Amino acid sequence: MTYSVGIDIGGTFTDCVVMEAGKAPRILKCPSTPGEFERGFMDVLGVAAEHYGKSLSGFLKEVASIVHGTTVSTNALVVGNTAPVGLIATEGHPDILTLREAPRKRPWNWKLDFPDPFVPRNRTFPVGGRIDAQGKEVSPLVESDVREAVAHFRKAGVEAIAISLLWSIVNPSHELRALEIVRQLWPELPVSLSHEVNPIPREYRRTISTAIDASLRPVVGAYVGALDRALRKAGYENRLLIANCVGGMMPPDEIVAKPIYSVMSGPTLAPIAARHLTRDPDVIVVDMGGTTFDVSAVRGGQIVVTPEALIFPHDLLGLPKVDVRSVGAGGGSVAWVDVGGLLRVGPNSAGARPGPACYGAGGTEATVTDANVVLGIIDPDFFLGGRIKLRRDLAEQAVGRIAARLGVGLVEAAYAIYTTCNHNMIAAIEDITVNEGINPRDSYLVSGGGATACHIAEMADVLGLKSFMIPKLSAGLSAFGGLVSDIRWEAVGSLHTDSRQFDADAVNGLLDRLRRRCDGFFERAQVPPAQRAYEYAFMGRYEYQAWEIEVPLDLEGGSIGPKDLAVLVASFNQMHERIYGIKDESNIVEFVTWKVTAVGASGHRTASVAANPAGVPVPAPKSRRRVYVHRLGGMAEIPVFDGAACAPGAAIAGPAIIEESTTTILLLPGMTATADASGNYRVTVE
Incomplete structure (x- = not known):
């Protein structure tokens, strides 16, 4: 077997990183296919096969393993496209999901309405029987209540059942007997038991995690099944692993059995990749995609895990996961002017369909990518290494409409979109650092995501960072994280x-x-x-x-x-x-x-950091173009370098543009990017 493949599906692009024995990893991309994510998965494998000059089946026969970070379950929860769930609870306690954990989170935010429960009361059925905190049976399970619950759920049209009874973590006999009854009456229905999903004493967290798990069983099961069938049909016969939310991989059968572990799993791979790329013990990891901007952290060499993970907009996940904070700030984030005449960027995104206006695929609203085209940061003829040609005229038309609303010039409007998006992302970084009592200047920053390198220089300037890294595989950081994860x-x-x-x-x-x-x-x-x-x-x-x-x-x-x-x-x-x-x-x-x-263990434990040779000549710029640089007062002609021509040790001083096939790096005056032995750019600030 020659290749190992990591695939991460984002809101706009599907990323594929291929590791070939003895060679540097390669990153390939293709547009995501919302609604049919397995098709985008197979499409990007086809792109990889074409890159290596093979047929898809011939390429897959040489692939030893495929690891996959998926957003299917997260998207299903965010848009409310989960299976309707019936909840069986202990008699007298049907309001666990309604009352939650009083007092509520953020009690002084008057804009927050009290949210509806994840499972409504008309699909919550209490049953008699009680186990106490020592695991003793106070009263036997009323089996007729369980049978009545199943009959009620049939009429309600549920597609899965969650069973969460008091103190099942000490004595699960009542939950197990209830499962037997459901199996007898409705054998094909997916059922989640709280003592198996999340055996903790917190009733709300145990119950919400069980309900979420049940709601995802049909969704994740269908997706994984479709993906597995597509792979086998294409000729793949080896191991498939899927990312989980605790910072690693699991076989498909395990994810289908506990689909809650797939929630928010894709972004958890970015800090794994960052920990592999640097030996710094304290790291901030950012990843800007087409739809969201994700921030995570490594502290003392350990990835930060939180039990307080929220599922948009208000439900707890209920079990610990890698701490990733997300905001709606990506390359496809839409710019708009509110009723007060203020510019806003996001959280809505143009996504993969139709995408930014400059894609020429029907999008008309101005996005961050359109602003970057107008500002000259992105070359319309070199997007994804020239595989996609962008329309500058359409970007100018879209940004021009925002300019007219604001009463400013075209370039001013584009920079307003650009810097507004930057400050949205800076706020997310401060949330995981400053708000946690951590000075971001004390951490090394690793920048991931295809769009981030266009923005990270100005963000680092505002935050006062003295150094940061833009990995060679930044546009596929999460996909690479899957390849080096355990x-x-x-x-x-x-x-x-x-x-x-x-x-x-x-x-x-x-x-x-x-x-x-x-x-x-x-x-x-x-x-x-x-x-x-x-x-x-x-x-x-x-x-x-x-x-x-x-x-x-x-x-x-x-x-x-x-x-x-x-x-x-x-x-x-x-x-x-x-x-x-x-x-x-x-x-x-x-x-x-x-x-x-x-x-x-995958065997990838620490970064391989080699000393770079000194005195490596700086390559000549491949061109010069006009780019908006705020420090220089506006549009200025700056050199553009070909990233493929930067040998290890080569240092490029800003202001400058470095173009890789999957990302564009903007360097401000006073910044110097030095390519290391792996092709990563380590940027220092005067």
Whole structure:
């Protein structure tokens, strides 16, 4: 087998990164196909096959593995195109999804209406029976209620059922019996159980995650099935892996079994790629696509994970995921003037169909890409290396309409769109840094996304950054992240104990059970024993504290000994101080939930950073063109360099343009970009 392939589907383009043994990775792109994403997936494979001079079937026969980051589940949730779900809850508790977690988030934002529950009350059915917090059966499950619920759901037209009963994480017998009854009455219906999807003691989070999981089962199952059939029909016979939201890959069967893990999974691959590209311990990772701008972070060499992930616009995902913040700022983001005469950019996007006006595919609204064409940053004849020809006249017409509304000139309007988009993205960076008590100037920034390099110089200038990286594969950063990511799968269990009366035997027993579940996953995923590893973590809190935080564990032998309690407490205190700025070493620490992660190591652990040769000559510019540079007072003629001609060690000083086949880099005065041994541009600022 010669090739490994990573594919990431975005709102505008589908990215494909191909790694060939002994050669530099290649990035290829084609337009996404909303509504039929599997077609765009196969289209970009066809582009890759053509690039290597092979037929599609001939190319696929030489592909050892395909990894895929998908937005299908995220898009389904955002637009409300999920399957209608019926929820079976414990009698007396049908309002879990309505009441949520009072007090509400952002209580002072008066613009927020109280949202509707993810599953409406007319599809929520309470059933009798009760398990207590110790796992004892207080009253038996009323099986007639479950049968009545199934009959009700049939009439309501549900396509999946979520079962979330109180304290099923301690004793799941009632949920399992309810599943048996549903299977007897409606065997083909997808069912999600809360103690399997998200076994934590938080009722709302456990229930919302189970409901979301159930709603995605038909959607993700249909997509993965269609994708698998298309690949097999085209002649592919090897392994397909799909990205999950915890920063790794899973086999298709595992994603179909727990589709909630595919939510927001594509953007989680960007920080994995960034961690591979640099050895800096603290990194800000940005990724600007056609529709959104995603921001994530690496702290102390670890990718930041959050249990507070929101699903647009107001529902929690319910389980920890890689912390990625997104705003509607991309190359296809539409510029508009509000009723007050103020310019806005996004969140609406022209997407892949019809796309920006300059695409000439029917779009008429001005977008960020149109502004970049008007400003001279993007060469209409060299978009995607010349594979797509843009229409400057259509871009000028679209931006001209905005200019007329604002009462300014064409170039002024284009720059207003450009800088407004920049400040939207800067606000997203500040949200994950400044608002978290972190100075962005203390972190190294890695810029991903095909459109970001047009904007990152001005953004870095505003933020006061002294250095940043534009990777060679920036336009396919997430697809590359998939290729260097591990296989990851989590087993979670709840067991409450504290530092005052720590029950080491019970905790070790739970960890052993979770490890055995991980071993089962390794077998199903066909991970060789030499590539297997385990990672441990717990969710803990101070006594009387409302919320838990996740703390990683370093366990030798996978068990907790008598001397390890002090290490657990110290680790919790350290993490609490890092997150909240304070710690209370005299307080009792409560341990609530335990997690073992199965890791099938990919072998790509750290960046290969080689010293660059000194004295490498700067290539001659391939041309010069007029580009808007605000520092120079407007349109100025600046040199344009061919990225393919930049040898390792070559340093290009701004103002300048560097053109790669999949991205355009704008350098401001005082910035110098030096190509490293892998073709990445490391930019320093005077």
